[in-house]
Amino acid sequence: RARGPDAAVPALACRGALSISNEMEVAFGPAPSSPMCPEGYENFSVDKKRELFEGTEDYERMRDRLRRKVAARSAPRESEKFLKLMRDRGGGNIALAWRRYFDSDGDGELTFREFCAALIELKYLGDVPALWNELGGAEANHLTLEVLDPENAAVLDFFGSWCDATRGGPLELFKAIDQDGSDSLTADELAEGLRDLGFFTAPGLPPSLDDEDKVLAVLFPLLDQNGHGCITPGHMLFLEKDPDKKVQLARQLARIAKLGAEAAPEPLHNEAQRMLHKLCMETTMLGGKHWKLVNRGPAANGEPGARRMGTAGSGPRLRPWASRTSPASSTTGRVAPPSLPHIASEPSLHTAAAPAKPSLARTAALPSL
Numbered sequence: 001r002a003r004g005p006d007a008a009v010p011a012l013a014c015r016g017a018l019s020i021s022n023e024m025e026v027a028f029g030p031a032p033s034s035p036m037c038p039e040g041y042e043n044f045s046v047d048k049k050r051e052l053f054e055g056t057e058d059y060e061r062m063r064d065r066l067r068r069k070v071a072a073r074s075a076p077r078e079s080e081k082f083l084k085l086m087r088d089r090g091g092g093n094i095a096l097a098w099r100r101y102f103d104s105d106g107d108g109e110l111t112f113r114e115f116c117a118a119l120i121e122l123k124y125l126g127d128v129p130a131l132w133n134e135l136g137g138a139e140a141n142h143l144t145l146e147v148l149d150p151e152n153a154a155v156l157d158f159f160g161s162w163c164d165a166t167r168g169g170p171l172e173l174f175k176a177i178d179q180d181g182s183d184s185l186t187a188d189e190l191a192e193g194l195r196d197l198g199f200f201t202a203p204g205l206p207p208s209l210d211d212e213d214k215v216l217a218v219l220f221p222l223l224d225q226n227g228h229g230c231i232t233p234g235h236m237l238f239l240e241k242d243p244d245k246k247v248q249l250a251r252q253l254a255r256i257a258k259l260g261a262e263a264a265p266e267p268l269h270n271e272a273q274r275m276l277h278k279l280c281m282e283t284t285m286l287g288g289k290h291w292k293l294v295n296r297g298p299a300a301n302g303e304p305g306a307r308r309m310g311t312a313g314s315g316p317r318l319r320p321w322a323s324r325t326s327p328a329s330s331t332t333g334r335v336a337p338p339s340l341p342h343i344a345s346e347p348s349l350h351t352a353a354a355p356a357k358p359s360l361a362r363t364a365a366l367p368s369l
Helices: 011-028 046-054 059-072 078-089 094-102 112-122 128-134 150-167 170-177 187-196 212-223 233-239 243-259 272-283 303-308 327-332 347-353 360-365
Strands: none
Touching: 078 094, 078 128, 094 112, 094 150, 094 212, 112 128, 150 170, 150 212, 150 233, 170 187, 170 233, 187 212, 233 243
16 A cells, blocks of 8 residues: 555545534534545544555556656666775875775786775775676776776876887886986976976877976876875886886886896896706606616716716716626626725725834934923
8 A cells, every 4th residue: 555646535634524524514414425534434443544544556556656766766876986985095086096006016907806805905895796897897807097087097198108209118208307316206306307308398288287287286196106205117117008018127127126226137048057957856866766767867877987987978888897797797697796895804904094103213213302
């Protein structure tokens, strides 16, 4: 039961009609009952009176009416809630929040995993799959700044293209402006350097960057990713258009940060260590194999020893004692290893090993102390 345009007359009108009917009944006598105020209304149950007050409506008509009402209602969207959070975190600038919290690696794109990780850091509470679909991430499988803030995205795209056309890239432009070699640019140094390089007379310059004050208000905060008041080469790396060059420059900046400016050149590719490791693992017992199962090679068989025994070159390699034969080997045909002498059984070894004692004549010739 619900109210509707076709509902019955409210009970208020019925009550008014009852009062009028009572006065007329006193003056003119009882009147016949009417649909507006049925006979015996005072004796109706509560449900019956409620039905007369609220009215009845067909179920199908009520369902259609409620569906039209819900469809006309503007439901709150997840994207509006998300953009409000971005403005709050970026000080009113969505692109600045994107640079600081979302696109930390500077590739300009966000996968769904990266997007969820950034939302966790921002402590976002909402329907994340619905937000991803509203922003168009489900169709393109990634999210870009152009979807969230097209105006500032156009500013960054123009500045990156101008850097590439003027000096060959953003880091080359940075070095041209950084006259003192401090590897950092303040706001004034950036504005002065752009003025000297003719940035404000470039064709197609956006109106939001046509003077120094606008550059300091719009462009500099977008480049100053950490909000420290200065720009470093790593802050401008995301403007590089060439992907391969961007990867190479990122490695170079990482080496400089770890080892200093002298480590900036790309080191030579060296496979000597890997080759030696593979050789030792395959031809020695370092690989975990028994020495009988090790592959024969220079590191396992000892080529220098074979050359001393006269077996270098082609032919079978012989053990150092293979050329010696014993009387027992003549009958069995097997080569026996040489028997090593025991120190206690060889008097000559004792004689050779013992130090020489001075003779009595030599002792007598020594002066007395």
